[in-house]
Amino acid sequence: MQRLQFMLARVLQGLVAIVLIATVNFMLVRAAPGDPVSVLAGEAGASDAQFVAQLRTQFGLDQPITTQLATYLGKVVRLDLGFSYRQQQPVLKLILDRLPATLLLTGSAFALSLLFGVTLGALSARRAGTWVDSSITVVALIFYATPLYWLALMAVLVFTVQFDWLPGFGFSTVGSGLTGVALAWDIAQHLVLPALTLALFYMAVYARMTRAAMLDVAQMDFVKTARAKGVKPGRILRAHVLRNALLPVVTLAGIQAGGMIGGAVLTETVFAWPGIGRLMFDALLQRDYSLLLGSFLVTAAMAVLFNLITDFVYTLVDPRIELT
Amino acid sequence: MKSPFWRRFTRNKGAVAGMAVLLLVVVVALLGPWIATNDPWGMVQQPFLHPWTEPGFALGTDTLGRDILSGMIYGARISLLIGAVSTVVALLIGITLGAIAGYFGGLVDSALMRFTEIFQAVPSFALAIVLVAIFQPSVGSIVTAIAIVSWPPVARLVRSEFLTLRQRDFVQAALLAGQSTPRIILTQILPNAMSPIIVMASLMVATAILLESSLSFLGLGDPNQMSWGYMVGSARTVLRQAWWMALFPGLAIVLTVLALNLVGEGLSDGLNTRLDGRTK
């Protein structure tokens, strides 16, 4: 029951956050240099006088600001995120087309980074002070310092250009007409490089955090109690140290989720992965602000959702959560 | 140099190496215009020149015949400048809000924390993109955008430090002595919270440099500044033929950010804080 109350409160917070972000979108359009209508119309649409006039009435740009805000928020609630003149499609449709690809990418990267990050971090903590620890730490430090887009480019350079082991562009082999399992396999091959690249940075983050948390927990009194009971080291590591060390890692994962979605922009751009990130990049190039802001809102909503999921996982992992 | 801080710092070999690299980058950045042999924007040689084939162009030239080495030297200036300034602004915002939330507690704290949480819920890079795109790319808008997405972690750290320190008996004693609130915040609490803030600051500069380069890569950099991210970005489409155009600027970023991270760890050891920021 407590958990339900906690989650309800968090969901409510999330919704409020999304509404506030939409309001920020609204204010950004107004604050941008130039006429708000031309911002909404985008570079391409601003030249079409009829389109501009249409927008003016749709958004009620001649009305008081509060009415404008209400109109805008009303549209957002009904999932009307505007129209992209350049691409001649509603923003929502463009986004929904790309959403599965981004979910696939960020989902796999998230899982990969957590799995390998925690494992490597635990290994590092277990063998603290040895060459295993040092090498994992050095590698983690390097990946932590590497810009995502550069790592992506180098990966393409090595694996696609140089050795041709893995495809470096797109979602699947164009024009191949594959279906079913063969298609899935093809997509999987295309997924490897982008997912790994996106995951590597966060893998480093989780590895460092896991290591630090485990070393911290190993100093705590209850670990000493477990040793005094004669419990075997393997069990102490798993049931006492790791179990407790995972708590801050889960919290961190929630915080990093937003970063990962942002990182998807860079990864998708380099690998020409047809997701929302790529869409944002195109919108940037084309100065299509409606599309840009709409994509931003959706990515923010995704981040909020990821946060909710990690919050929920945290309540499963920490029995004390009812007390917050 | 023999103070306990330096002793602990220098015990961390990585931190010492990082410090050395960082100093090198700073010197290069400061002496930039006098070291660089060419104007970074000047198209002075044939394009697509391989590195180490022509004297004076050690790292080759890019798609328009510009000297890559000079570009990198100027890039150092802009990266460090933006990294440092945006961090300072983020610190100012974060420390102020965090101190107020942590000191006063109650409703003020709840309100500020909700505010901070919303900022943290948004994917920071996406927000930075939107901000710079809307306000047109320039050093000013980039610094502002990075500061806006970077202040929440500082605020959280400062808030948690203040919340703990506020309850300490020496602060209670200061209250009993009749010291004024600003005095207590500035002279009693803040000096004890500085260590984790300093460590976090060094890591923030690293993140700021990564952010700036990512923005430049996407074409959102200041069009008048040659930055490392821009150089990698312009090399993206010619990766097959000209691997060196993307490699060297990227390496520069990796080395600088790595150096900053190592120095941050050294500071953490030296100041006796834990890596997550709280004082040991």
Next chain:
Amino acid sequence: MSVNSTQPVLAIVDLSISLPAGADRARAVERASLSVRPGQTLCVVGESGSGKSMIANAVMGLLPRPHVAPVNGQILFEGTDLLTLTEAQMRELRGRRIGMVFQEPMTALNPVMRIGEQIGEVFDAHVNVPAAEKRRRILAALADVGLPEPELLIDSYPFRLSGGQRQRVMIACALVLEPVLLICDEPTTALDVTTQAQILRLIRELQQRRGTAVLFITHDFGVVSEIADHVVVMQTGQVVEAGPARHVLDAPQHPYTRKLIAAIPHGQAQRATPADETLRVLQVQDLCKTYRSGNGLFKRGRSTQAAKDISFELKRGETLGLVGESGSGKSSVGRCLVGLAPFDSGRILFKGRNLSQGAAFRKEAAGKIQMVFQDPYASLNPRHRVGAAIAGGPIAQGVGKAEAMARAVELLKLVGLGADAAERYPHEFSGGQRQRIAIARALAMQPELLVADEPVSALDVSVQAQVLALFAQVREQFQLAMVFITHDLRVAGQMCDHIAVMQRGELVEYGATQQVLRDPQHAYTRQLIAAVPRLTQPPQHDPTMAVA
């Protein structure tokens, strides 16, 4: 209490334990020897830094090697030298033949693991028992240590339990496989006096039933007299005295032992009744304070009443003792008295003036009400020099800097530290010295009412006596009215003219010290008096608290 003497279960011979380079001495323990027989309790007594905990850790093999390690001697457990065993062999013994209970119950249990599983681990590590029987034995172990509703407890998490209950769980874990030796490392230091009495009783019962040998580490001689058959006294790593408990307590040979025993507060008032004063410095009338916590968007919070209709008075030169255990509300009342915490209803009159709330309270009091805090390590700003810390108060009240610093130096001399202390930082001083600095800081404001919140609880026994003497001296010199908050009835008996006993927010007894201690009216007061570990044997209802 003693059973037939046979071979000792544990015999430590000439044990030395080294410390890492840079520590304040080379050896934590120097050539220590002791032995424990089945069914007997040996207490190792010493102050902090005496090395007593090191011995306990060494027996269990839990020293933080490689820096801290045994370098000499033997630890013979049932004839085998534990120092020659491998880690795997030690693991076999731990929990099965030797059990250990630690000091801090609040952090000794894994917060994310159920109680039943934590006890079950001991089985899993040593014996092969089918699940049903394991559960039965865990329930029996929980019942054995006096925990209520074992069926519910077995599936609960530690955060639901109090300190005393968690300590019982620890004891259950340590004793569930019926080891022959139980090592207790200050298991009751972090507990309330009544809980302490219960835990000591529990350990004694279990020992008598099973014939376990007990090695009990403590700093409290009162505990020694309650449970020990034999005593070993340690000072800076060396054994200075050893022998049967009654001999050591009644006729201590070594000067250090004598000093420790003499330093224990005896509960006898040491001063004449102060001159008849009519000035009431402090009047508290029907003070009420409630804490509300956990109010969220979707749930109602808990409210605890920390103070309910508290009323008392204090005249100039008098000392009131506010006595209670943790959760009694005494600290909350203390904070209300100095204006650091708001109160919900009632009045506080200082020299006849009704003080309003919060920051206004402190302003009106103009620094004339001061506090000395419990934790000497947290009450001084680590970044400020001592002199500046003391002068800070007067400066904030408008006194000139030079004059304030002069006053600071004078006060430092008064409390027994030299004038050069003013230029040093807090970390250069010991706990007792820091408490003196805290007293100087409070005196710098020239207060008329001083509230001391457990000022000696965190100090070693010998240092306690000195600081209490300082309080008495300062009180005489400045004719201070004092409110002395403590959980230790002996301290209250020694320092205070009147005693007010608090239980769960209510004032259950209030009267002159001798009256309250000789002839307590309320059941709780009687319980408190009975729970105080005495130096006289056997423990009985002793009408006076003085040592014979």
